[in-house]
Amino acid sequence: xxxxxxxxxxxxxxxxxxxxxxxxxxxxxxxxxxxxxxxxxxxxxxxxxxxxxxxxxxxxxxxxxxxxxxxxxxxxxxxxxxxxxxxxxxxxxxxxxxxxxxxxxxxxxxxxxxxxxxxxxxxxxxxxxxxxxxxxxxxxxxxxxxxxxxxxxxxxxxxxxxxxxxxxxxxxxxxxxxxxxxxxxxxxxxxxxxxxxxxxxxxxxxxxxxxxxxxxxxxxxxxxxxxxxxxxxxxxxxxxxxxxxxxxxxxxxxxxxxxxxxxxxxxxxxxxxxxxxxxxxxxxxxxxxxxxxxxxxxxxxxxxxxxxxxxxxxxxxxxxxxxxxxxxxxxxxxxxxxx
Amino acid sequence: xxxxxxxxxxxxxxxxxxxxxxxxxxxxxxxxxxxxxxxxxxxxxxxxxxxxxxxxxxxxxxxxxxxxxxxxxxxxxxxxxxxxxxxxxxxxxxxxxxxxxxxxxxxxxxxxxxxxxxxxxxxxxxxxxxxxxxxxxxxxxxxxxxxxxxxxxxxxxxxxxxxxxxxxxxxxxxxxxxxxxxxxxxxxxxxxxxxxxxxxxxxxxxxxxxxxxxxxxxxxxxxxxxxxxxxxxxxxxxxxxxxxxxxxxxxxxxxxxxxxxxxxxxxxxxxxxxxxxxxxxxxxxxxxxxxxxxxxxxxxxxxxxxxxxxxxxxxxxxxxxx
Numbered sequence: 325x326x327x328x329x330x331x332x333x334x335x336x337x338x339x340x341x342x343x344x345x346x347x348x349x350x351x352x353x354x355x356x357x358x359x360x361x362x363x364x365x366x367x368x369x370x371x372x373x374x375x376x377x378x379x380x381x382x383x384x385x386x387x388x389x390x391x392x393x394x395x396x397x398x399x400x401x402x403x404x405x406x407x408x409x410x411x412x413x414x415x416x417x418x419x420x421x422x423x424x425x426x427x428x429x430x431x432x433x434x435x436x437x438x439x440x441x442x443x444x445x446x447x448x449x450x451x452x453x454x455x456x457x458x459x460x461x462x463x464x465x466x467x468x469x470x471x472x473x474x475x476x477x478x479x480x481x482x483x484x485x486x487x488x489x490x491x492x493x494x495x496x497x498x499x500x501x502x503x504x505x506x507x508x509x510x511x512x513x514x515x516x517x518x519x520x521x522x523x524x525x526x527x528x529x530x531x532x533x534x535x536x537x538x539x540x541x542x543x544x545x546x547x548x549x550x551x552x553x554x555x556x557x558x559x560x561x562x563x564x565x566x567x568x569x570x571x572x573x574x575x576x577x578x579x580x581x582x583x584x585x586x587x588x589x590x591x592x593x594x595x596x597x598x599x600x601x602x603x604x605x606x607x608x609x610x611x612x613x614x615x616x617x618x619x620x621x622x623x624x625x626x627x628x629x630x631x632x633x634x635x636x637x638x639x640x641x642x643x644x645x646x647x648x649x650x651x652x653x654x655x656x657x658x659x660x661x662x663x
Numbered sequence: 664x665x666x667x668x669x670x671x672x673x674x675x676x677x678x679x680x681x682x683x684x685x686x687x688x689x690x691x692x693x694x695x696x697x698x699x700x701x702x703x704x705x706x707x708x709x710x711x712x713x714x715x716x717x718x719x720x721x722x723x724x725x726x727x728x729x730x731x732x733x734x735x736x737x738x739x740x741x742x743x744x745x746x747x748x749x750x751x752x753x754x755x756x757x758x759x760x761x762x763x764x765x766x767x768x769x770x771x772x773x774x775x776x777x778x779x780x781x782x783x784x785x786x787x788x789x790x791x792x793x794x795x796x797x798x799x800x801x802x803x804x805x806x807x808x809x810x811x812x813x814x815x816x817x818x819x820x821x822x823x824x825x826x827x828x829x830x831x832x833x834x835x836x837x838x839x840x841x842x843x844x845x846x847x848x849x850x851x852x853x854x855x856x857x858x859x860x861x862x863x864x865x866x867x868x869x870x871x872x873x874x875x876x877x878x879x880x881x882x883x884x885x886x887x888x889x890x891x892x893x894x895x896x897x898x899x900x901x902x903x904x905x906x907x908x909x910x911x912x913x914x915x916x917x918x919x920x921x922x923x924x925x926x927x928x929x930x931x932x933x934x935x936x937x938x939x940x941x942x943x944x945x946x947x948x949x950x951x952x953x954x955x956x957x958x959x960x961x962x963x964x965x966x967x968x969x970x971x972x973x974x975x976x977x978x979x980x981x982x983x984x985x
Contacts (some may be wrong), residue, residue, distance in 0.1 A: 585922055592881050594858050
């Protein structure tokens, strides 16, 4: 498989008046052609910051800082060393992004069609007529009803689902190799969410685009992701294939995430498993497991040292002291029937 | 199950229209339902289907355009005397969706929680202090929080304060308007557990509004499904999820993403085409027909009635009457 993206030891900080917020603390991953990788975690765990760093979309002049030692390589090219011109070629053309909120991410003063044409003329050097034809083809590809008419619509004339389709059309217009989708369905209703998700997986199969899917909803991930990274406080706690994460999770945080969503088959009005407390303050230095304070299996060492990543298979890795040979063998509480 | 219980809220042909230019936006259109003492009625539907308006009209935040709401057999939708109104507002409370904007940023938590008490009860200063500590403890906060401001709290903690504020006036009926949708998954579970615990302790009745069907299933005794301002189906929790009759409910249930890849792959999904039509200009006949797989001419001509197709199971569809 062809390797498209390599991220190694990514560290991102924001300088604020309160101090340095270390939003991403050493994240590494690789992405292959045609693969779907999902980042899962609660708000503030660094999912979006990681996604935006790949495109260098963070306000680097201002507060955000990608630390020395971080590596982001796209097809062997160092993204962190690129100048504005190089980045402009990268963004929208080779890697493109769709954002969470389709209501605010489109330009309200421009017709939808023009927003797609813009990218095509810039990146592909097409003439206006060619670009229009191509734009309408893309709008049809994302199954926007009445694509020809909608080409001349303003975003406010469209519904949320239709706007998200336009966003996807803009992102796909230049047939990028990686599509970064940052919570693409969070602002949408369930029925529309189902439409958009099936559209994304169809497009992936058709165009062989790699997708990075950022979401907090494990249900969304189940249908579409090949590999999943579970993130917490700027770190990856567990990474593995969809199978491994859903059927053989090893980290207590993954267990908690999986069981805090009530299944439809479960008995009702029972107490749901819930985590104590809230995620740690990212201003604080963390020299031990970030999840220790909320973990039911916390041991002395968890509060003292950072666990190393244990590889359970080629694809499955977990950072937890429970994997250490001296640690007690525990099973997730839901397998012991205590949930 | 809930049949033999007392009816707490009886909604009769309730409508709430908002003026949109010369047209009416029919946010809630002729709905009738009952909420029984001590139960949780879940209310689900897509955004813009009138769930929130329905909840707010019940609590007299809005005056209904037509119809009435009987609360403990008393008509609360028409004009009430001041003392009656006060008694109703004490007894029926609301928990809001967004814990970030629902709390006054310039008041301390203690002030927020005691505001309602000052209106409804004559507590002494000492009694009030004791009450605040007790209320905060009941929602899982320590009394350290009493003198803090809302901005010092996390989303989950704020929602707890919102719940404490509602409980402060000792209500019997609480409308929970999307109380968890602004929170993270792990925090959602905490709040839902808290709501269930409080219901059992204080014998509360909830109207639980949410678009998250799996949470609604978890907390509710009965569930109502709304589409474009009308109820399409109401049934007991088990009945609705095991045996949905209305095509819209079927599609909604099948659209819930489930955190289980194999199950997801194997199940049949019903994908609804298109979007919800505008409530200013709803389709004729059955409002759902524009997205329904089974729609026929009859659906365009006649509005289906909400019929009891089985004991306690109501469904509004021409073709699902048995």
